[in-house]
Ligand code: SF4
Ligand code: SF4
Ligand code: FES
């Protein structure tokens with residue numbers, strides 16, 4: 001039997017508020033999928049269907065939107081989803097090396113989840129932090145920049161302890177510093 | 182009138198004209214390659230193939246006059262980038278260069294095509310679309326000679342059953358979204374979407390859902406590549422082996438315009454034919470299955486019941502002789518003629534005329550309506566293609582044919598499976614002499630005492646009047662034992678027809694059915710019975726009808742061909758559109 005999903009009263013209120021922001025229902029698809037993912041931890045097909053029903057939109061449309069973005073989990077993921085960027089800048093600075101290091105360390109391949117359900121790895125496209133390459137993002141949240149193997153070891157350890165890494169602020173290099181070099 | 186200059190030639194267009202530049206170019210007999218644009222749907226401009234160079238004349242702000250350059254020519258301000266002509270709105274004085282007059286445009290189109298082809302499998306030799314593939318054709322005409330893409334192509338799923346009738350090869354898809362837009366804008370089932378993104382995307386139904394839209398196969402027609410294929414027709418015939426013959430959908434009363442595609446006298450597939458007044462570019466899936474009726478279970482050679490309930494085949498002479506003797510041993514008052522909404526105007530007319538002359542005045546027909554099956558688009562409650570036609574000829578509508586049959590001795594039925602569709606029962610015909618002129622094996626044919634095989638719509642030129650009162654006609658697509666493509670000017674000849682001989686293994690005599698048009702059978706019967714009537718071909722019969730029945734005034738095959746059908750009932754039309 002397929003699990004059934006239902007939004008809570010608060011979710012529905014929030015969805016109504018989202019809908020009110022747009023002249024049409026369609027643009028509410030993205031934020032409503034977020035509400036769903038936050039509630040259920042994923043947007044598997046039955047959840048996509050719930051979103052479609054709630055918004056009165058075609059199921060196919062919601063499915064198309066959900067599959068467009070890696071940030072929506074179309075299947076259950078581990079507690080921590082490690083999105084390692086492998087687009088150009090990160091790739092040149094060792095993105096794949098970082099990805100493969102993580103894969104070996106956790107014993108899974110990109111796209112898979114560890115047996116204890118703690119970690120999933122995904123290889124993703126540019127996250128817009130090319131200046132800090134190579135980088136990754138954890139569960140659509142904190143960015144971890146300038147990755148090295150040691151840094152990954154530390155991050156994994158702290159995640160195992162249930163601690164998300166701190167947000168690292170990386171300042172823009174000052175113009176005069178660049179000119180002086 | 183506003184003017185536009187395309188490749189140095191001046192054209193005029195209507196003020197407020199809202200067809201895009203691409204459509205205007207096409208309508209003027211010129212060409213720009215394109216994939217995603219479709220005249221009946223919105224234009225998302227996502228294939229980027231229809232690039233042209235566009236500029237507008239510079240006007241002096243004060244005087245409103247055109248600025249001129251040193252040669253006295255209008256100064257043109259070019260759009261900084263190439264424009265997709267499908268979404269470009271025309272403006273007065275606009276100057277356009279297509280690939281014909283601009284190297285730059287030709288180059289842009291070539292490069293776009295190279296990108297589109299990067300992950301394309303190019304398996305034309307085994308692709309159903311080959312021969313009618315916009316991608317293939319336009320690549321030949323405008324594409325690059327080769328590809329500079331040297332790494333492995335992206336692979337995607339193949340042979341996906343999107344639904345009961347449509348199979349997807351995702352690798353061939355160029356993501357034009359025509360299929361998705363069709364389900365959003367035309368059939369409004371919203372069943373398709375594009376999933377994933379970048380080089381991994383392709384169309385799909387929602388998980389666990391089937392693409393079972395009653396119009397699903399139109400996406401196969403409009404898919405500009407071989408990504409969407411008909412599950413039924415896949416791998417059955419190459420396009421260039423077939424003949425294409427215009428015809429009318431007979432599976433309901435809409436009169437959808439179609440093409441019959443034949444090879445070796447078998448109808449291989451049915452596709453819609455554009456008629457803006459009737460079906461636009463579309464047809465329901467159900468109508469495409471009709472080809473099986475044209476090929477299979479055909480009545481071939483007359484059959485007669487000799488002992489008890491056993492029918493046996495007989496000669497045409499014997500069939501006509503039995504027909505005539507049966508009539509002569511009774512009087513006209515003993516005869517009921519059942520016309521058919523499933524048969525053409527000409528067939529119904531020929532029957533009525535001959536029996537009327539002999540003195541019969543009992544002409545009935547049973548409408549074939551199934552309430553609630555229509556959808557207000559191209560599927561009607563009426564299950565027959567010519568209900569209006571039989572009515573206009575003067576057959577009387579009967580909702581209780583069984584009791585009509587009771588009071589008569591001879592029942593003559595035209596192409597209507599009356600027992601199969603529950604209008605009559607076998608018992609109703611007991612003790613009567615029943616004669617059926619029909620196309621396919623069925624219970625009705627099994628019950629009849631004399632069965633005479635007649636041509637189906639795929640074998641004759643004849644007319645049908647749709648639910649809105651529009652008369653349209655068919656062309657013969659398939660030869661019978663007695664017709665010949667090379668002699669019949671209404672018939673098309675494909676390559677195989679032209680060059681095949683009876684000694685080749687691609688010509689099969691068995692595919693020709695031993696049947697004749699109902700009017701020819703009436704000719705023979707009338708001749709045998711000494712009645713002064715004879716019919717020519719469908720075209721001449723229609724002239725005769727037009728001259729004698731005011732409802733068909735001025736109707737002719739020529740006009741039907743030129744005007745894509747004629748509305749017999751203009752007031753009806755206004756109501757329909759109002
Ligand atoms: S879709 Fe067209 S170009 Fe592609 S393989 Fe088929 S015929 Fe060839
Ligand atoms: S399947 Fe065909 S119609 Fe649909 S998006 Fe792909 S190329 Fe276009
Ligand atoms: S390339 Fe990795 S963040 Fe942009």
Ligand code: FES
Pocket residue numbers: 215216217218225226227228229230231232265266267268
């Ligand atoms: S036809 Fe114009 S962009 Fe596709």
